[in-house]
Amino acid sequence: MGWQVKITDYKSYLKIERALSENSIENYTRDILKLVNYIETYEINVGPITIDKDQIKQFIYEVSKVISPRTQARIISGLRSFFDYLVFEGYREDNPLDLIQSPKIGRKLPDVLSNEEINKIIGSIDLSHPQGERNRTILETIYGCGLRVSELINLKISDLFFDEGFIKVTGKGDKVRFVPIHTSTMKFINLYISHIRSLITPKKEDTDILFLNRRGKRLTRQMIFIILKDLCAKAKINKSVGPHTLRHSFATYLLKEGVDLRAIQQLLGHESITTTEIYVHLDNSYLKEVVEKFHPRKEI
Incomplete structure (x- = not known):
């Protein structure tokens, strides 16, 4: 019924017009494929141009039985974006999601690690193993620079401008920014390059990639998650921790130390x-400190 054609067109739009990364594009289209699977499973004879609000509502009702309200809200948002595209391109006159409300959910605050917990995680690394030195450098780089996991695994040696004190980071939508790097993080990266990476023969396509596995290929996102999960288990950190947790922790620490929110925005x-x-x-205590320190009537 034309689903695959329209999904392919939509993916091209996300890539070319909105400059989204492959990961973001896959996230946008995953929930559309869930709708397609539902339609095929129940043998409903509709396509992306003819499906109506009631059929969409029935799909959402069915999936809501086994998913959280947060996931339900994400599915509705993703489908709304897809049908907005179809309206924009003139394939439809209306968006069947316009009158469908997302469930009310509170803002989910990310888990944050203290400096002590970060040190415990890094301290649990077996540095007698070559991958131990690499893993320590990975964690020091994510936490020390506030990187996304995708930014870390795609970081290149040619992106390191240590003389100037910066690294070049390619973020979401292939947007480039220069992030200041601390001398301690530079030290770990230099040690890794000279003592570990220099002993690995990189694959041709990954010659310039900084962090490699034993076979000379760039690491995957999943591998970073596994490394961190194993280290947290060894360190007995009982929190939901992923690479993004280190990024959140970096930003939160800077904020508590008084760094301007605009500066944190640029760094991230x-x-x-x-x-x-x-x-x-x-951390509401930070706001309390700000008010006490800068309130215009504090001298009264």
């Missing part, structure tokens, strides 16, 4: 300041 590569503002909600 957030397009909107509203994304960065989530860190303000992590």
Whole structure:
């Protein structure tokens, strides 16, 4: 019924017009494929142009039986974006999601690790193993620079501008930013390059990639998650921890130390300041300190 054609067109739109990464594109289209699977399973004879609000509502009702309200809200948002595209291109006159409300959910605040917990995780690394030195450098780089996991695994040796004190980071939508790097992080990277990476023969396509596995290929996102999960288990850190947790922890620490929110926005590569503002909600004591320190009537 034309689903695959329209999904392919939509993916091209996301890549060319919105400059989204492959990971973001896959996330956008995954929920559309869930709708297609539902239609095929129940043998409903509709396509992306003819499906109506009631059929969409029935799909959402069925999937809501086995998913959380947060996931349900994400599915509705993803489908709304797809049908907005179809309306924009003139394939449809209306968006069947326009009158469908997402479930009310509170803002989910990310877990944050203290400096002590970060040290425990890094301290649990077996440095007698070559991968141990690499893994320590990976964690020091993510936490020390506030990187996304995709930014880390695609970091190149040619992106390191240590004389200037910066690294070049390619973020979401292939947007490039220069992130200051601390001398301690430089030290770990230099040690890794000279003592570990120099002993590995990189694959041709990964010659310039900084972090490699034993076979000379760049690491995957999944591998970083596994490394961190295993280290947290060894360190007995009982929190939901992923690479993004280190990024959140980096930003939260800077905020608590008094760094301006706009500066944190630039360091993290957030397009909107509203994304960065989530860190303000992590520690209300910071806001209390700001009011006490800068309140215009504090001298009265």
